Amino acid sequence: MKKVKVATVWLDGCSGCHMSLLDIDAAVIALAGKIDIVYGPLVDAQEFPEGVDVTLVEGAVSSLEDAHRIDLIRQRTNILIALGDCAVTGNVPAMRNKVPVAKLLQRVYVEGADTGKVIPTDGVPALNRHARPLQEFVKVDIHVPGCPPPAKAILGLLGDLLEGRKPAANPKVKFG
Amino acid sequence: MPQKKISIRIDGELVTALEGQTILQAAQEAGKAIPTLCYLEGLSPAGACRICMVEVAGTERLLPACTTPVQEGLAVTTVSARLTQYRRMTVELLLIERNHVCSVCVSNGHCELQAMATSLGITNTRYWYDFPTLPVDMTHERFVLDHNRCILCTRCVRACAELEGANVWDVGGRGIHTRVTSDLAQPWGESPTCTSCGKCVQACPTGALAEKGAAVEEMTKRTDRLTRLAGSKRAQP
Numbered sequence: 001m002k003k004v005k006v007a008t009v010w011l012d013g014c015s016g017c018h019m020s021l022l023d024i025d026a027a028v029i030a031l032a033g034k035i036d037i038v039y040g041p042l043v044d045a046q047e048f049p050e051g052v053d054v055t056l057v058e059g060a061v062s063s064l065e066d067a068h069r070i071d072l073i074r075q076r077t078n079i080l081i082a083l084g085d086c087a088v089t090g091n092v093p094a095m096r097n098k099v100p101v102a103k104l105l106q107r108v109y110v111e112g113a114d115t116g117k118v119i120p121t122d123g124v125p126a127l128n129r130h131a132r133p134l135q136e137f138v139k140v141d142i143h144v145p146g147c148p149p150p151a152k153a154i155l156g157l158l159g160d161l162l163e164g165r166k167p168a169a170n171p172k173v174k175f176g
Numbered sequence: 177m178p179q180k181k182i183s184i185r186i187d188g189e190l191v192t193a194l195e196g197q198t199i200l201q202a203a204q205e206a207g208k209a210i211p212t213l214c215y216l217e218g219l220s221p222a223g224a225c226r227i228c229m230v231e232v233a234g235t236e237r238l239l240p241a242c243t244t245p246v247q248e249g250l251a252v253t254t255v256s257a258r259l260t261q262y263r264r265m266t267v268e269l270l271l272i273e274r275n276h277v278c279s280v281c282v283s284n285g286h287c288e289l290q291a292m293a294t295s296l297g298i299t300n301t302r303y304w305y306d307f308p309t310l311p312v313d314m315t316h317e318r319f320v321l322d323h324n325r326c327i328l329c330t331r332c333v334r335a336c337a338e339l340e341g342a343n344v345w346d347v348g349g350r351g352i353h354t355r356v357t358s359d360l361a362q363p364w365g366e367s368p369t370c371t372s373c374g375k376c377v378q379a380c381p382t383g384a385l386a387e388k389g390a391a392v393e394e395m396t397k398r399t400d401r402l403t404r405l406a407g408s409k410r411a412q413p
Contacts, residue, residue, distance in 0.1 A: 082300070088299070088300050089305065091277060091279055094275075098309040144299065169297050174278075174291075174293070175276075175279075175293060176279045176284040176290060
């Protein structure tokens with residue numbers, strides 16, 4: 001059987017959702033027989049490949065770069081999953097939305113720093129005015145809220161998708 | 177004088193109700209659960225949240241079960257695709273209207289709004305988040321008012337007025353600018369009428385009113401005590 005191509009993406013989030021994915025523990029061995037992780041922070045690929053079956057996206061869209069990435073990911077993905085509250089609601093990254101970007105950066109990198117009081121610009125994308133959830137940029141096929149979503153919910157969802165079932169509503173999944 | 181008994185139908189089932197009861201009370205006595213948010217047993221009903229909307233035969237409009245009195249021959253539907261659709265939309269609108277960041281909320285895991293979203297199967301909102309800039313009133317010695325979590329259910333207003341008799345809380349402003357206010361929109365800590373009894377905190381379904389010092393997930397509410405208190409107040413001559 002051809003392996004299902006799965007990608008994972010880390011936008012503006014804390015990587016906790018990826019940790020939750022890894023928390024499926026021993027189940028990862030059985031899963032590895034059925035899927036290829038073709039892109040993500042856990043593998044080496046530099047460019048998001050074409051023809052990905054399932055992409056799990058952690059994090060909110062916070063910069064123009066994030067917005068370009070999620071557009072490309074949407075074009076190259078069959079089933080796009082918003083994984084966790086940041087991707088679904090904006091969550092903690094969006095708590096900065098009430099502060100104008102220039103003021104925010106000044107507060108954190110200048111007023112809040114003891115040394116090296118410089119707002120970083122090299123190699124980091126400029127922040128958008130708001131951090132916002134994925135669905136405001138692209139069509140999201142499945143939302144999995146949670147901070148982070150429980151490992152069992154992620155495993156259950158992947159299991160459903162691999163066996164061609166319509167993903168079951170998971171009573172364990174909640175915001176927060 | 178004993179209340180007159182009347183017959184109504186709830187989801188097709190014939191139920192005996194008492195004149196003067198609301199649809200919600202009659203349904204609860206018949207063992208039928210209608211979801212509610214702004215309703216708290218023991219406080220007067222407000223009809224503020226629109227979660228308990230039901231279908232009533234003979235009218236196209238949905239009616240709130242918590243404020244609509246029963247009438248002889250009333251036929252009520254409490255579960256339908258249409259009702260679920262509207263209840264979901266209502267909760268989603270509550271979620272986008274303020275900054276309910278569940279993951280960092282004192283009431284995470286004990287919140288009636290969060291539980292309602294889960295029970296309605298809401299995994300995302302169909303509307304864009306508003307991300308408003310809202311104040312947090314920390315001026316009270318023991319309690320916090322966080323407007324980011326407030327759903328304007330007015331349970332605090334009613335608990336303060338009806339159980340404590342202090343009338344600290346009210347609702348000010350209109351539309352999207354509506355806020356609960358203490359006294360004449362003063363900082364809570366400067367309120368000359370607040371007795372610091374904490375009933376408003378216990379009545380609040382979300383993390384909008386909380387005890388100071390509670391960290392994420394630490395704030396649990398005892399609404400049952402308010403209901404019991406209201407019951408014993410009513411029993412007094």
